[in-house]
Amino acid sequence: MKKLLTVGALCAALAAPVLADTTKVGFVYIGPVGDHGWTYTHDLARRAVEAEFGDGVQTSYVESVGYGADAERVMTQMALSGTDIIFATSFGYGPDVNTVAARFPNVAFEHATGYIQESSNVGLYNARFYEGRAVIGHIAGKMTETNKVGYIASFPIPEVIMGINSAYLHAKAVNPDVEFNVVWVYSWYNPAQEAAAAEALIEQGADIIMQHTDSTAPLTVAQDAGIMAFGQASDMSAFAPESHLTGILDVWAPYYIDRVRAVKEGTWEAGNVWHGIVDGMVGFAPMSERIPADVRAEAEAMIEAIAAGEYHPFTGPINKQDGTPWLAEGEVAPDSDLLTIDFYVEGITSDIPK
Structure with a gap:
């Protein structure tokens, strides 16, 4: 016998955001994931995204990516492969992020410690x-x-x-x-x-x-x-x-989880945040x-x-x-x-x- 939903439960179900089945998330790293420093902490956050969403996400990363042509190539390949959101995790990627973002307006880009925001699909985030x-x-x-x-x-x-x-x-x-x-x-x-x-x-x-x-x-x-x-x-x-x-x-996981969830729910917008101790990012x-x-x-x-x-x-x-x-x-x-x-x-x- 099928169990019928109450009116209240049905309304709640209809009001809940519908998450995309599998969201592709890409990370571009300036150093190796084993540096135990900057890149290591970003990769810890990437793994936290996987733990949070399970099969609802597919993450990828490329480590030791130089600024300029190398970064443009990596981000372009990610975008062409259907990646929904790309995190570029170093200051020097600024021009590269904005160049690639202009070519792929339906992809969300997030740039760590950045200051260049030329496209509506480029978000900036930094820690104090x-x-x-x-x-x-x-x-x-x-x-x-x-x-x-x-x-x-x-x-x-x-x-x-x-x-x-x-x-x-x-x-x-x-x-x-x-x-x-x-x-x-x-x-x-x-x-x-x-x-x-x-x-x-x-x-x-x-x-x-x-x-x-x-x-x-x-x-x-x-x-x-x-x-x-x-x-x-x-x-x-x-x-x-x-x-x-x-x-x-450097505590990136809460921010990454929040931004990936926004992409999955269709609510992502380019922001510009600078979080500190009070936000838990430092x-x-x-x-x-x-x-x-x-x-x-x-x-x-x-x-x-x-x-x-x-x-x-x-x-x-x-x-x-x-x-x-x-x-x-x-x-x-x-x-x-x-x-x-x-x-x-x-x-x-x-x-x-x-």
């Missing part, structure tokens, strides 16, 4: 990593004994410069004698170069290493040298358990027992204040490196300034490469 770097800067300023912090930087783009400034400001706020030495490696993932940079910084007296690169090499160098370091993007503590203090976590690896209890409490209080909107890491007074005013007392940096920042703050003696 500077919030996390403010916290680790505070910890570094409190814990350095040589007053020298080494920073391994990838490319001189606003995202990286912003992070250096945020970490330095918060280290300087609790330790007026702190110095930051920055080494640029011009790569997101190059273990050999990152290791050499860490060794050079240690020779210069750094007893804490920070990085905006993706390999675990700086951490292992730090542990071999008996100094402290912060991980990047994922929990890297297993690679240097004695040296790893904490690290910023997190922290477990804090080491090496961090003193009072410093840990201060770091946790800063995290809570940022999440509550009570504190912004770029709050004046702040001058530019050359001493000219940037932010007045109590003034908060507008997002437009941060997204285009091309200068160091006062006190950093390194130069930004041109």
